[in-house]
Amino acid sequence: MPEEGGKKVALIASRGTLDWAYPPFILASTATALDMTCWVFFTFYGLTLLKKDIKAKVAPQTNPAMPMKMPFGPKAFQNFNWPLPNFLMGNLPGFETVATSLMKKTFAKKGVATIEQLREVCIESGVKLIGCQMTMDVFGFQREDFVEGIEIGGAAMFLEYACEADIQLFI
Amino acid sequence: MNDIAVTDVLDCKGLNCPLPIIKTKKAIDGLASGDILKMIATDPGSVADVNAWCRRTGNELVHSEESAPEFVFFLRKK
Numbered sequence A: 001m002p003e004e005g006g007k008k009v010a011l012i013a014s015r016g017t018l019d020w021a022y023p024p025f026i027l028a029s030t031a032t033a034l035d036m037t038c039w040v041f042f043t044f045y046g047l048t049l050l051k052k053d054i055k056a057k058v059a060p061q062t063n064p065a066m067p068m069k070m071p072f073g074p075k076a077f078q079n080f081n082w083p084l085p086n087f088l089m090g091n092l093p094g095f096e097t098v099a100t101s102l103m104k105k106t107f108a109k110k111g112v113a114t115i116e117q118l119r120e121v122c123i124e125s126g127v128k129l130i131g132c133q134m135t136m137d138v139f140g141f142q143r144e145d146f147v148e149g150i151e152i153g154g155a156a157m158f159l160e161y162a163c164e165a166d167i168q169l170f171i
Numbered sequence B: 001m002n003d004i005a006v007t008d009v010l011d012c013k014g015l016n017c018p019l020p021i022i023k024t025k026k027a028i029d030g031l032a033s034g035d036i037l038k039m040i041a042t043d044p045g046s047v048a049d050v051n052a053w054c055r056r057t058g059n060e061l062v063h064s065e066e067s068a069p070e071f072v073f074f075l076r077k078k
Helices: A018-033 A044-050 A075-079 A086-091 A095-109 A115-124 A133-139 A155-162 B019-029 B046-057
Strands: A008-013 A037-042 A128-132 A151-153 A167-170 B008-012 B036-041 B060-067 B070-076
Touching: A008 A018, A008 A044, A008 A155, A018 A037, A018 A044, A018 A095, A018 A115, A018 B019, A037 A044, A037 A155, A044 A128, A044 A133, A115 A128, A128 A133, A128 A155, A133 A151, B008 B019, B019 B036, B019 B046, B019 B070, B036 B046, B046 B060, B046 B070
Parallel strands: A008 A037, A008 A167, A037 A128, A128 A151, B008 B036
Antiparallel strands: B036 B070, B060 B070
16 A cells, blocks of 8 residues: 555546556556555546446557567567558458457567556555546446446546646656 | 575566566565565566665665576565
8 A cells, every 4th residue: 555645646547549558557556566656537538448348459550650569479470570551450440459459469478467457456556546527428438337446536636636746647 | 595584485477567566566565574575577677677666665675686587586575
């Protein structure tokens, strides 16, 4: 548990793709491991990361620099960067699902935790996860769509904490 | 370094950032002050991370050694 009077971290998670789901959960879980207090405010597409079932995908067409790696085969094969042109990645039906599956497999093979695991660590270790009320209203989400152990709040609630924080990041 | 009296051993082989640090923190929390945790990792990033974690939390890195591909850390709980 975070120490009273210790360092404070304030994060805003604004994106809901698989690649952007990692930074807030990695930083938040590590912050508590370093005895820091951490709040994460999930807003706009980031709010989907608090849903019971995380359906985050990676979108290669919006990440032209994304290396396309294979999670299997010999090391040289895995490290090879498949030269897939962006128009193909962007337009081929189902490519997003393929890319998402490849990223998940590669991450698992490299010993990276899943988003669900990291989120669980965050909740267990006392990170305050806050869902944005306004985003809930806009997207039509209900409280029961989200996991247990989170809070619902607004910009003022976050800012009151963030103005006292040592680290503030918008992700 | 066989002369360090180890209280507990944590295997973080094959795990990547941030899992070795999170598991180390959890393991240290379960120990008493002065106890030594031996943590074994294969993530090269864990060397810088363990040092930073010790500076931040006040736990002491008593000794560390590298025998490729493993990194071994002896951590004393504050």
